[in-house]
Amino acid sequence: xxxxxxxxxxxxxxxxxxxxxxxxxxxxxxxxxxxxxxxxxxxxxxxxxxxxxxxxxxxxxxxxxxxxxxxxxxxxxxxxxxxxxxxxxxxxxxxxxxxxxxxxxxxxxxxxxxxxxxxxxxxxxxxxxxxxxxxxxxxxxxxxxxxxxxxxxxxxxxxxxxxxxxxxxxxxxxxxxxxxxxxxxxxxxxxxxxxxxxxxxxxxxxxxxxxxxxxxxxxxxxxxxxxxxxxxxxxxxxxxxxxxxxxxxxxxxxxxxxxxxxxxxxxxxxxxxxxxxxxxxxxxxxxxxxxxxxxxxxxxxxxxxxxxxxxxx
Amino acid sequence: xxxxxxxxxxxxxxxxxxxxxxxxxxxxxxxxxxxxxxxxxxxxxxxxxxxxxxxxxxxxxxxxxxxxxxxxxxxxxxxxxxxxxxxxxxxxxxxxxxxxxxxxxxxxxxxxxxxxxxxxxxxxxxxxxxxxxxxxxxxxxxxxxxxxxxxxxxxxxxxxxxxxxxxxxxxxxxxxxxxxxxxxxxxxxxxxxxxxxxxxxxxxxxxxxxxxxxxxxxxxxxxxxxxxxxxxxxxxxxxxxxxxxxxxxxxxxxxxxxxxxxxxxxxxxxxxxxxxxxxxxxxxxxxxxxxxxxxxxxxxxxxxxxxxxxxxxxxxxxxxx
Amino acid sequence: xxxxxxxxxxxxxxxxxxxxxxxxxxxxxxxxxxxxxxxxxxxxxxxxxxxxxxxxxxxxxxxxxxxxxxxxxxxxxxxxxxxxxxxxxxxxxxxxxxxxxxxxxxxxxxxxxxxxxxxxxxxxxxxxxxxxxxxxxxxxxxxxxxxxxxxxxxxxxxxxxxxxxxxxxxxxxxxxxxxxxxxxxxxxxxxxxxxxxxxxxxxxxxxxxxxxxxxxxxxxxxxxxxxxxxxxxxxxxxxxxxxxxxxxxxxxxxxxxxxxxxxxxxxxxxxxxxxxxxxxxxxxxxxxxxxxxxxxxxxxxxxxxxxxxxxxxxxxxxxxxxxxx
Ligand SMILES: Nc1ncnc2c1ncn2[C@@H]1O[C@H](COP(=O)(O)OP(=O)(O)OP(=O)(O)O)[C@@H](O)[C@H]1O
Ligand code: SF4
Ligand SMILES: [Mg+2]
Numbered sequence: 001x002x003x004x005x006x007x008x009x010x011x012x013x014x015x016x017x018x019x020x021x022x023x024x025x026x027x028x029x030x031x032x033x034x035x036x037x038x039x040x041x042x043x044x045x046x047x048x049x050x051x052x053x054x055x056x057x058x059x060x061x062x063x064x065x066x067x068x069x070x071x072x073x074x075x076x077x078x079x080x081x082x083x084x085x086x087x088x089x090x091x092x093x094x095x096x097x098x099x100x101x102x103x104x105x106x107x108x109x110x111x112x113x114x115x116x117x118x119x120x121x122x123x124x125x126x127x128x129x130x131x132x133x134x135x136x137x138x139x140x141x142x143x144x145x146x147x148x149x150x151x152x153x154x155x156x157x158x159x160x161x162x163x164x165x166x167x168x169x170x171x172x173x174x175x176x177x178x179x180x181x182x183x184x185x186x187x188x189x190x191x192x193x194x195x196x197x198x199x200x201x202x203x204x205x206x207x208x209x210x211x212x213x214x215x216x217x218x219x220x221x222x223x224x225x226x227x228x229x230x231x232x233x234x235x236x237x238x239x240x241x242x243x244x245x246x247x248x249x250x251x252x253x254x255x256x257x258x259x260x261x262x263x264x265x266x267x268x269x270x271x272x273x274x275x276x277x278x279x280x281x282x283x284x285x286x287x288x289x290x291x292x293x294x295x296x297x298x299x300x301x302x303x304x305x306x307x308x309x310x311x312x313x
Numbered sequence: 314x315x316x317x318x319x320x321x322x323x324x325x326x327x328x329x330x331x332x333x334x335x336x337x338x339x340x341x342x343x344x345x346x347x348x349x350x351x352x353x354x355x356x357x358x359x360x361x362x363x364x365x366x367x368x369x370x371x372x373x374x375x376x377x378x379x380x381x382x383x384x385x386x387x388x389x390x391x392x393x394x395x396x397x398x399x400x401x402x403x404x405x406x407x408x409x410x411x412x413x414x415x416x417x418x419x420x421x422x423x424x425x426x427x428x429x430x431x432x433x434x435x436x437x438x439x440x441x442x443x444x445x446x447x448x449x450x451x452x453x454x455x456x457x458x459x460x461x462x463x464x465x466x467x468x469x470x471x472x473x474x475x476x477x478x479x480x481x482x483x484x485x486x487x488x489x490x491x492x493x494x495x496x497x498x499x500x501x502x503x504x505x506x507x508x509x510x511x512x513x514x515x516x517x518x519x520x521x522x523x524x525x526x527x528x529x530x531x532x533x534x535x536x537x538x539x540x541x542x543x544x545x546x547x548x549x550x551x552x553x554x555x556x557x558x559x560x561x562x563x564x565x566x567x568x569x570x571x572x573x574x575x576x577x578x579x580x581x582x583x584x585x586x587x588x589x590x591x592x593x594x595x596x597x598x599x600x601x602x603x604x605x606x607x608x609x610x611x612x613x614x615x616x617x618x619x620x621x622x623x624x625x626x627x628x629x630x631x632x633x634x
Numbered sequence: 635x636x637x638x639x640x641x642x643x644x645x646x647x648x649x650x651x652x653x654x655x656x657x658x659x660x661x662x663x664x665x666x667x668x669x670x671x672x673x674x675x676x677x678x679x680x681x682x683x684x685x686x687x688x689x690x691x692x693x694x695x696x697x698x699x700x701x702x703x704x705x706x707x708x709x710x711x712x713x714x715x716x717x718x719x720x721x722x723x724x725x726x727x728x729x730x731x732x733x734x735x736x737x738x739x740x741x742x743x744x745x746x747x748x749x750x751x752x753x754x755x756x757x758x759x760x761x762x763x764x765x766x767x768x769x770x771x772x773x774x775x776x777x778x779x780x781x782x783x784x785x786x787x788x789x790x791x792x793x794x795x796x797x798x799x800x801x802x803x804x805x806x807x808x809x810x811x812x813x814x815x816x817x818x819x820x821x822x823x824x825x826x827x828x829x830x831x832x833x834x835x836x837x838x839x840x841x842x843x844x845x846x847x848x849x850x851x852x853x854x855x856x857x858x859x860x861x862x863x864x865x866x867x868x869x870x871x872x873x874x875x876x877x878x879x880x881x882x883x884x885x886x887x888x889x890x891x892x893x894x895x896x897x898x899x900x901x902x903x904x905x906x907x908x909x910x911x912x913x914x915x916x917x918x919x920x921x922x923x924x925x926x927x928x929x930x931x932x933x934x935x936x937x938x939x940x941x942x943x944x945x946x947x948x949x950x951x952x953x954x955x956x957x958x959x
Contacts, residue, residue: 146651148891149939153898154916158932161920162666182891239779243902246781247917261782265906270785271793281782289777296773369863393869400866408864413857418879418955427875428865462955478865 028224028301038297044290048104048283055101065095067102067255080275088275091267096260100279103257107238107287110172110256114237117176119230122183123222127214129184130191141188144181152178153243160249168251171244175237183229190222224302231295235288242284257284314385315342316518317366317486322379324358324365335361335374337542345485348512348519350529350550352565353539359522360409362539363488366520367406368396384485402432405479407489409522411472415463421471422459425478432482448477452507469500476504480511486518493528505532526565530554535625538562541600548626558620558628560605599631607632637951637958644947648940655936659929660704664697673925676717687714708933714926718919723930727912731934733803734911737827738900738938741834746889748835749842753885754878756843757850769847775840780899784833784906791829798829801908830907837899845888850881883954890946893939901935912938 032038058065064072072085075093082088087096129140156174160166166174194200194217203217244250245258248266257280263269264276324336336358343349351359364370366381368388381388383404391399408414416424422445429441446456452473463471472492479487489508493501509532512519523529529536530550537547538559546559557563597616602608609631617631664670671693675684688694691714692703707713713723752772756765792798799805808814808822853859854877862876901913908914916931918924951957 142647142651145647146654149651149894149936149943150655151894151898151901151935151939154901154913154932154935157917157920158928159662161923161925161928162662162668164667235777242779243781243898246902247905248921261779261785265781265785270789274789277782277785277789281779281786284779284782285774285777288779289774292773292777367864369860397866397868400864402866406864408857408861410857414861416858416862416876416880418883418953419876420955424861427867431865431867431871462959464956465959 025224028298031301032297035297035300037293041290041293041295041297044286045294048108048287048290051101051104052108055098055105058095058098058101065098067094067099068253070094070098080273087279088273090260090263090276091269096276096279099255099260100257100283102255103260103280103283104287106168106254106256107241107284110168110175110241111234111238111287111291114172114175114179114241115230115233117173118179118233118237119183119226121176122180122229123187123219123226125180126184126187127191127218127222130188131195131210131214131218137188140184144184147178148181150178153240156240156244157247157249160244166244166249166251168241168254171241171251172237175240179233179236179240183226183233186225186229187222190225191218194218194221228295228298228302231291231298235291235295238284238288238291257281314382316345316384317343318380318382319366320380320382322362322365322381323377324361324370325375325377326361326371327373327375334377335542336365339379339544341537341544341547343486343518343520345518346512346516347535348521348533349535349537350521350523350533351537351539352523352526352529354524357539358542359524359539360490363406363490363520363522366488367400367404369406398432401428401479401484402482403484404486404488405482405484407475407479407487407492409490409492409494411475411492412468414475415466415471417463420460420462421466421474422461425459425474425481428478428481444481445477448480449474451480451511452477469496469504472496472500472504473507476508476511480515483515484517486520487512488520488522490522491524494523501528508532538565543600543629545601545629546627548622552623552626556622556626558622558626558632559601559630560607560632561601564604599629640951640957641944641948644944648944652937652940656705656708656933657701659933660701663925663929664700673923674714676715676720679715690714713930716919716927717924718922718927723926726915726927727930727934730910730912730915730931731938733909734900734904734913734935735938737830737834737904737909737911738897738942740827741831741838741900742889742893742896742942744831745835745838746842746885749839749844750846750882750885752839753843753846754850754873754881757847757854757881758873758877760851769844772840772843772847775836776844777840778837780833780837781902781906783836784830784903787829787833788906799826801906802826803910826909830903830909833903833907834896834899838896841892842885842889846881846885849884850877852884853877853881856880879953883950886946886950886953890943890950893942893946897935897939 055067059067059070062070064070072089072093072095075085075089077091077093079085080088085095085097087100089095090099125140125144129137152175155178156166156171159174200213200217203213208216241250241256242258242261245256246262246265248262250256250259250262260276260280264273264280270277319339319341322336322339323334325332325334339362341349351362353359361370361374364374365376366383366388370376376389379389383399386395386399388396388399415421422442425445425448426438426441429444430436430438433441442459445459449456449459454470454473454477458466458470466474476492479489492508493504496504505528508519508521511517512532519533521529521533526536526538534550535548536550536553537544538553538561539545540561546553546557546562553562554566557566598614599605599608599612599617602612605612611631615631617629620628620630622628663673671688674691674693675687679687690712691707692700695703711724713727715721716723716726719726749772752768756768759765788800792800803823803826804819805822805826809819858880859872859877862872867876897913900911901917903909904911904914905917912931912934916928916935919928919931
């Protein structure tokens with residue numbers, strides 16, 4: 001009787017909300033695309049995307065271009081750019097250009113997967129803390145505070161020393177495990193304000209379970225903010241991975257930009273081989289810049305006041 | 314010559330989509346010691362008008378045309394530094410959002426002292442404090458609260474303190490933008506009485522902005538009714554109250570007066586919903602035409618004209634002739 | 635007073651967090667594969683020394699008792715013997731910690747001050763060329779990869795131009811000379827510190843600037859700014875007396891949140907410049923499997939971050955009367 005009417009009302013608002021969200025998304029995209037900052041970010045990112053894609057090609061042309069194992073038989077020293085090696089070679093005769101291309105692939109892989117995981121953790125924990133309130137909330141937030149004051153790079157290092165050599169996926173997981181608190185704080189405060197809105201009460205009256213409320217009613221509303229955070233987390237993940245690799249704790253089976261920098265540093269070529277020193281650093285800096293620019297452009301679309309934690313890392 | 318003369322003032326906001334007119338060809342003048350009330354529904358441009366007089370429009374707002382003459386000065390073309398000397402010393406403003414009008418990290422007393430000492434650099438601190446104490450007496454706040462922080466004040470106290478600050482430099486004109494909207498009825502009444510008494514005592518000119526025609530009637534000598542950026546009816550309080558001519562004024566009054574028949578108001582309808590800025594305001598035709606019960610063919614084809622009911626009472630409507 | 639109670643509560647909170655970190659580290663140490671004894675006691679040690687160390691650290695006791703020993707040892711400063719140095723870990727920490735604190739605090743304070751100053755100005759001139767260019771510059775600084783920029787600086791300023799020493803913190807010849815006064819020594823340290831400081835400065839100043847800029851832009855929308863203008867204050871006074879003090883608050887919060895990040899950067903900088911700090915020591919110890927040293931370094935770094943957090947909270951409470959009163 002009355003009950004079904006209410007259910008229907010709840011459904012109607014949900015449907016209306018969906019179309020409203022879509023409209024908001026389209027408006028937001030228009031705003032985003034108007035913004036030169038966002039455009040520049042997308043352009044840079046596209047360049048790196050192309051780099052990552054074509055990184056598969058050189059090893060097919062000649063095994064000497066394999067970034068890890070390919071060695072130019074005629075070269076036994078670090079050499080500058082040439083027609084055969086566009087950026088030169090490292091001290092073992094490996095081609096720097098293919099290493100650079102492969103680095104883009106690794107950066108994307110690490111950045112996006114770590115960011116995605118940390119956003120999933122952060123959003124879940126934030127929604128649960130905000131929705132459950134009371135003790136759960138306090139406990140989760142204290143826990144988040146604790147993780148937040150830990151220097152993530154050094155923690156991962158320490159774990160590496162305790163648990164032995166890390167492979168790239170463990171590194172990704174660890175980065176994600178230490179980067180969620182900032183996200184969960186924001187998502188929590190958004191959830192708290194959403195909880196005050198009538199449509200949540202309506203859903204509850206209509207008999208929706210907590211799970212359903214969280215995933216059907218709250219999640220869609222916090223998703224834009226989570227996306228925003230994801231772009232910032234990508235940059236942070238790329239930087240942490242690069243720093244780990246730079247310090248010699250990367251996955252020895254991958255070529256990342258951080259690894260390239262470690263090689264040029266550790267083999268003492270940094271004063272002699274600018275062609276080796278410059279490109280990886282420029283790439284790391286630019287790829288972080290591009291994600292960061294995209295994040296900022298998105299942020300202008302979303303409500304920037306919701307963000308308390310600034311985007312460090 | 315009157316203290317304040319506003320001629321043909323047109324104010325617009327640039328937004329991403331368009332340039333929206335928020336006040337359209339506003340004319341009025343105000344003598345020393347007189348008070349005028351501006352009434353109208355939310356979003357009709359009252360605040361915009363007040364801000365424009367002090368040249369405090371937001372960065373996307375600008376005066377399109379018109380003149381504002383204050384005490385012989387053309388306010389709109391005054392150099393910035395001279396305008397700074399006019400602000401507060403000559404024209405003070407009580408803001409709509411008194412709750413947020415105080416800097417939260419500075420003591421209230423210091424903020425008032427700042428106003429006094431900016432305009433009178435020679436005054437000593439002790440003298441200035443003495444002045445603040447007198448002002449506090451006037452607005453009935455205990456003097457030992459002067460140097461509290463804003464968050465330690467209640468809403469009504471903040472509002473009273475704002476009034477005290479507005480009086481601090483003995484201005485010639487005060488613009489009060491809904492000074493009581495956020496308060497409960499009793500406090501609201503006290504503060505209105507205060508404003509009225511002070512205005513009379515100090516012979517200050519007052520522009521009183523409100524969406525509540527009853528409040529305005531209690532405070533002001535003259536009333537201007539604003540609708541969608543235009544003044545549609547202006548006159549002395551008694552005239553507007555007793556012989557409201559414009560259909561919108563009548564609607565406002567009817568929602569204010571529940572006893573029917575006193576003013577023979579027949580239009581039993583609620584005031585128009587707030588206008589959206591997306592609808593063009595600059596259109597020459599009467600903006601009220603879609604809600605007006607008296608709208609005729611003439612209203613839909615010709616712009617309304619100003620009519621004088623009496624020398625002091627004017628209406629912008631095609632209805633009466 | 636309210637203020638004191640607040641700070642007191644914060645200190646308790648921070649102590650609890652530190653205790654959790656302490657415990658977490660213990661658990662990790664025992665969960666990880668590998669024998670705790672062989673990780674804490676260097677293989678080459680004489681049997682006597684080894685057994686003494688083992689009993690000191692409680693490694694022959696049941697796990698829960700070991701934990702108590704561990705906590706007690708933390709408070710008495712007994713962290714075992716460093717494998718690499720062959721000295722008690724606490725001595726090494728004692729030597730390294732001041733160097734880190736020197737570099738860390740100087741860099742945070744300088745970059746925050748500069749970032750706040752420029753952020754304030756740039757927000758004020760929003761939309762003008764100076765805003766656009768400084769903001770772009772800040773964005774670029776913020777996203778530069780720290781170790782790389784450190785290497786680049788060494789390459790340019792120390793190697794090519796030769797203005798600065800390549801690495802380290804002191805020139806031994808200067809310090810050996812008995813006639814060297816305090817000023818000479820301080821100048822020597824300053825000379826060594828400039829490049830690492832510049833590196834950290836460049837990396838951090840951008841983020842502080844961006845935060846201050848956006849905070850300032852938010853503040854400028856507030857009603858009290860309008861009041862300040864209406865009062866006839868000069869624009870400069872509105873900016874410096876009314877907008878800026880309010881805009882500082884979110885910046886201070888972010889500084890607190892970013893301290894952990896700053897210490898990461900500090901460790902990287904120390905490593906590249908061979909600055910004898912605790913961050914470099916940690917990285918070094920981890921590379922050499924010097925577990926006693928690594929664990930202790932980590933604990934002290936956490937402690938530095940937590941203490942800095944409390945200081946930041948005090949600063950916040952000092953700046954915001956809503957907390958103070
Ligand atoms: N900064 C702005 N940019 C664009 N449009 C604005 C801006 N400020 C106000 N407006 C528009 O100008 C019109 C008049 O606004 P104003 O604030 O003057 O209304 P008001 O009469 O004071 O209303 P209220 O009683 O709610 O205070 C509104 O339609 C509003 O949407
Ligand atoms: S002009 Fe016509 S439509 Fe407008 S208020 Fe008068 S009668 Fe109504
Ligand atoms: Mg208003």
